[in-house]
Amino acid sequence: MINMDQVRLASVSKPDLAKDKQEYLEYDQAVHRVELKIRKLLQTAPPLIRRQTSHLARASGKGIRARSLLACAMGSDGLVGPGAVKAAAAVELLHLATLIHDDIIDEADTRRGIQTLHLKFGHKIAVLCGDYLFCLAFDLAASIPPREVDRNKVGGVLPSYFTEICLGEIREFSNTGNLDLTEGEYFRIIAEKTAALFQASFHAGFLLSDEPPEVKDIYLTVGKEMGIIFQLADDCLDFISSQRKAKKPVLIDCRRGVVTLPLIHALRVDPTLRGRIETGLSEQELKAAVLAAGGIDYTRSQIEERRGKAEQLLSVLRSAEKRKRLTGLLHRAAAV
Amino acid sequence: MINMDQVRLASVSKPDLAKDKQEYLEYDQAVHRVELKIRKLLQTAPPLIRRQTSHLARASGKGIRARSLLACAMGSDGLVGPGAVKAAAAVELLHLATLIHDDIIDEADTRRGIQTLHLKFGHKIAVLCGDYLFCLAFDLAASIPPREVDRNKVGGVLPSYFTEICLGEIREFSNTGNLDLTEGEYFRIIAEKTAALFQASFHAGFLLSDEPPEVKDIYLTVGKEMGIIFQLADDCLDFISSQRKAKKPVLIDCRRGVVTLPLIHALRVDPTLRGRIETGLSEQELKAAVLAAGGIDYTRSQIEERRGKAEQLLSVLRSAEKRKRLTGLLHRAAAV
Numbered sequence: 001m002i003n004m005d006q007v008r009l010a011s012v013s014k015p016d017l018a019k020d021k022q023e024y025l026e027y028d029q030a031v032h033r034v035e036l037k038i039r040k041l042l043q044t045a046p047p048l049i050r051r052q053t054s055h056l057a058r059a060s061g062k063g064i065r066a067r068s069l070l071a072c073a074m075g076s077d078g079l080v081g082p083g084a085v086k087a088a089a090a091v092e093l094l095h096l097a098t099l100i101h102d103d104i105i106d107e108a109d110t111r112r113g114i115q116t117l118h119l120k121f122g123h124k125i126a127v128l129c130g131d132y133l134f135c136l137a138f139d140l141a142a143s144i145p146p147r148e149v150d151r152n153k154v155g156g157v158l159p160s161y162f163t164e165i166c167l168g169e170i171r172e173f174s175n176t177g178n179l180d181l182t183e184g185e186y187f188r189i190i191a192e193k194t195a196a197l198f199q200a201s202f203h204a205g206f207l208l209s210d211e212p213p214e215v216k217d218i219y220l221t222v223g224k225e226m227g228i229i230f231q232l233a234d235d236c237l238d239f240i241s242s243q244r245k246a247k248k249p250v251l252i253d254c255r256r257g258v259v260t261l262p263l264i265h266a267l268r269v270d271p272t273l274r275g276r277i278e279t280g281l282s283e284q285e286l287k288a289a290v291l292a293a294g295g296i297d298y299t300r301s302q303i304e305e306r307r308g309k310a311e312q313l314l315s316v317l318r319s320a321e322k323r324k325r326l327t328g329l330l331h332r333a334a335a336v
Numbered sequence: 337m338i339n340m341d342q343v344r345l346a347s348v349s350k351p352d353l354a355k356d357k358q359e360y361l362e363y364d365q366a367v368h369r370v371e372l373k374i375r376k377l378l379q380t381a382p383p384l385i386r387r388q389t390s391h392l393a394r395a396s397g398k399g400i401r402a403r404s405l406l407a408c409a410m411g412s413d414g415l416v417g418p419g420a421v422k423a424a425a426a427v428e429l430l431h432l433a434t435l436i437h438d439d440i441i442d443e444a445d446t447r448r449g450i451q452t453l454h455l456k457f458g459h460k461i462a463v464l465c466g467d468y469l470f471c472l473a474f475d476l477a478a479s480i481p482p483r484e485v486d487r488n489k490v491g492g493v494l495p496s497y498f499t500e501i502c503l504g505e506i507r508e509f510s511n512t513g514n515l516d517l518t519e520g521e522y523f524r525i526i527a528e529k530t531a532a533l534f535q536a537s538f539h540a541g542f543l544l545s546d547e548p549p550e551v552k553d554i555y556l557t558v559g560k561e562m563g564i565i566f567q568l569a570d571d572c573l574d575f576i577s578s579q580r581k582a583k584k585p586v587l588i589d590c591r592r593g594v595v596t597l598p599l600i601h602a603l604r605v606d607p608t609l610r611g612r613i614e615t616g617l618s619e620q621e622l623k624a625a626v627l628a629a630g631g632i633d634y635t636r637s638q639i640e641e642r643r644g645k646a647e648q649l650l651s652v653l654r655s656a657e658k659r660k661r662l663t664g665l666l667h668r669a670a671a672v
Contacts, residue, residue: 048506101467105460124441124509127463131437131470132502138474139495155492159475166468170384173460 024079027325030070030088035060037089041136052121052129056096059112064333065201066092068226071325072205072219078321083144087154087204090144093137094158095197098165100130105173106256146207154204161200168192177257179274183264187228194234195227202226211317218313222326225310230333232303235260236296237336239287261302262295269293300336307334360415363661366406366424371396373425377472388457388465392432395448400669401427401537404562407661408541408555414657419480423490423540426480429473430494431533434501436466441509442592482543490540497536504528513593515610519600523564530570531563538562547653554649558662561646566669568639571596572632573672575623597638598631605629636672643670 025033042057043050066088073084102108103116104126110116118126142155171189175181202223206216238253239262253260263286267273270293277286290296307330314323314330361369378393379386402424409420438444439452440462446452454462478491507525511517538559542552574589575598589596599622603609606629613622626632643666650659650666 046503048503048510098467101463104463123459125506127437127440128502128506128509130467131434132499132506134467134470135495135498135502139499142492142495153489153492155495156478156489159471159478159491162471163468163475166464166471167382167384170461170464170468173464174384 023082024075024077025085026078027070027074027080027321030080030085031063031067033085034066034070034088034092035063037085038092041089041093041140045132049129049132052117052125053133055114055117055120056100059114061092061095061112062332063092064230064329065095065197068198068223068326068329069201069205071322071329072202072223073208074319074322074325075210076319078319081208083154084205084208086140086144087208088201090137090141090154090158091197091201091204093133093140094162097130097133097137098169098197100126100133102169104130105169141204144208152207154207157203157207158200161196161203164192164196168194168196172258175259178259179267179277181259181264183261186259186261186264190228190231191224194231195224198227198230199223215317218316222310222313222330225306225313226330226333229303229306229310229330232261232299232306233334233336235262236299236303239290239296240336261299262290264295265298266290266293266295296336303334303336307331359418360411360413361421362414363406363410363416363657366416366421367399367403369421370402370406370424370428371399373421374428377425377429377476381468385465385468388453388461389469391450391453391456392436395450397428397431397448398668399428400566400665401431401533404534404559404662404665405537405541407658407665408538408559409544410655410658410661411546412655414655417544419490420541420544422476422480423544424537426473426477426490426494427533427537427540429469429476430498433466433469433473434505434533436462436469438505440466441505477540480544488543490543493539493543494536497532497539500528500532504530504532508594511595514595515603515613517595517600519597522595522597522600526564526567527560530567531560534563534566535559551653554652558646558649558666561642561649562666562669565639565642565646565666568597568635568642569670569672571598572635572639575626575632576672597635598626600631601634602626602629602631632672639670639672643667 038060039057042053045053069088069091070080070084073087074080099111100117103111104118104123108116109119116126117129121129138155138158141158142153144154146153168189168191172193175185175189199220200223202219206219211219235253238260266289270289273289273293276289281289310330311327314326317323317326374396375393378389381389405424405427406416406420409423410416435447436453439447440454440459444452445455452462453465457465474491474494477494478489480490482489504525504527508529511521511525535556536559538555542555547555571589574596602625606625609625609629612625617625646666647663650662653659653662
């Protein structure tokens with residue numbers, strides 16, 4: 001339970017908040033600042049690598065991880081500090097680094113509507129460019145001073161989430177084409193490969209906020225749930241979205257042999273599907289079979305159930321604006 | 337200049353030194369502890385990745401970066417603390433991660449006498465395994481408490497050195513086959529790709545030692561020089577060593593088109609060499625030409641000059657044992 005006296009106590013007399021008041025921004029300004037910061041970092045990278053990073057700067061993601069971090073870091077005055085802007089940029093750069101390596105592994109052609117880095121510049125440069133962005137992100141995170149002396153530094157909590165992401169990627173890759181993948185194993189994969197970075201964003205946001213320690217677990221839980229919801233929605237979109245809307249090839253999971261929840265459910269309710277896949281099924285036939293077996297509906301119901309629970313958890317947070325922002329982001333993550 | 341009063345003052349009343357006296361080790365014990373720690377981390381990795389990491393655990397490197405860090409971290413009592421053991425393991429893991437990605441880029445077959453990871457398990461797993469070890473190392477480094485409150489955390493200084501290493505790798509790769517590479521450009525590449533990690537080891541060791549701030553620059557300079565010396569010696573060995581001794585294929589730089597100092601010098605003194613290389617030269621002919629043009633002798637003289645200067649810098653350090661260890665490591669790095 002939240003002790004409101006502690007909460008009030010925690011939100012007064014923050015010397016570092018008073019110091020640079022002008023650097024504290026409204027949420028929307030902070031979102032914009034993060035976008036600018038990322039673009040600047042990519043466009044002013046050392047000349048050696050600028051062609052590659054400038055290519056990446058041409059297309060931006062939805063920034064849902066950065067937005068989550070900024071919303072979590074919002075103080076009781078509704079403002080977001082400079083540390084959160086740095087941390088949000090670091091999280092998006094880390095995400096970009098994993099996408100580059102992912103695309104190499106998936107042999108993907110397009111990402112965010114533009115040609116993938118390894119296709120444009122070759123695999124070798126793409127591996128190194130991913131490594132460079134990894135380090136740049138850790139470097140940025142390490143430069144953030146702790147919000148309070150007794151709290152962990154943001155740079156100190158990110159690496160362990162990153163180990164999880166790598167494990168999730170490896171686990172997904174080792175299960176390529178595995179039609180026996182269980183729902184439990186699927187959730188373990190997405191908890192690692194996707195939800196870990198959302199949880200990291202919420203954790204970093206919490207560390208940079210003026211929230212009392214008692215609500216830390218709420219942040220961690222909602223962060224993880226938002227990541228799972230986001231991946232569930234993404235896995236639905238792979239079946240039902242048009243390529244133009246998704247800004248990346250669709251039905252790519254099937255082509256790559258990545259087994260996701262809509263298919264797991266369809267395999268469970270339609271006993272003929274497994275045999276049909278093994279003897280050869282066109283992409284359109286597979287899509288039709290998954291839809292007919294209710295794979296999308298089932299996944300959507302999982303999304304809604306999880307979203308409801310996450311929203312309930314958010315209700316204990318004291319700031320109305322923070323609740324509103326995070327609820328909005330949950331809706332956005334869940335959009336199918 | 338070193339103020340010896342400050343030095344003496346800095347070496348007394350360290351509450352954290354007294355706390356866990358039993359965890360403080362002699363240098364040789366600490367070296368052994370680091371080796372055990374790395375082997376344990378690799379052999380007890382999550383089952384998913386254990387086959388790969390266990391393969392890596394079968395062959396260890398010379399550990400010169402770890403040894404340098406431990407020697408630098410040695411206190412005035414000659415002992416090395418637990419933070420330094422962690423940091424040294426982190427540096428070796430980071431090195432291992434870069435080797436895995438390097439070997440992908442160089443299409444190398446063997447490393448440290450065993451088959452490379454990408455050849456045994458495929459490129460995709462190798463990219464992810466490198467990423468995993470990167471994160472594991474940053475995670476380990478982030479867990480080290482600062483030696484003194486006012487000093488930077490080790491986990492905070494490592495990432496920026498890593499950005500340098502990535503840039504060095506990219507710079508080297510972009511200069512593949514470039515016979516116009518100047519000596520200055522060559523030194524820039526090796527300062528980044530190799531010397532940055534040695535400097536990082538010396539920096540981390542300094543942060544974990546009880547040395548006064550005034551000697552920080554000595555550590556940074558000697559660290560960088562040791563890295564350059566190590567790379568110069570490695571580049572000589574590529575021409576003159578037998579495969580068995582080097583535990584990796586030799587003359588690989590030439591085959592890959594990596595232009596190093598012995599060749600740069602040979603191209604400078606032998607005006608016919610460039611034309612002969614361009615029309616096609618066997619590896620043995622190239623080796624003979626570089627030796628005949630004095631490329632190895634010239635590189636060796638650079639090594640000796642730099643080693644002499646670095647040793648001179650070390651002479652201001654107060655601990656005789658530390659001076660002895662670091663001088664020994666300089667000799668080892670310079671061994672051709």
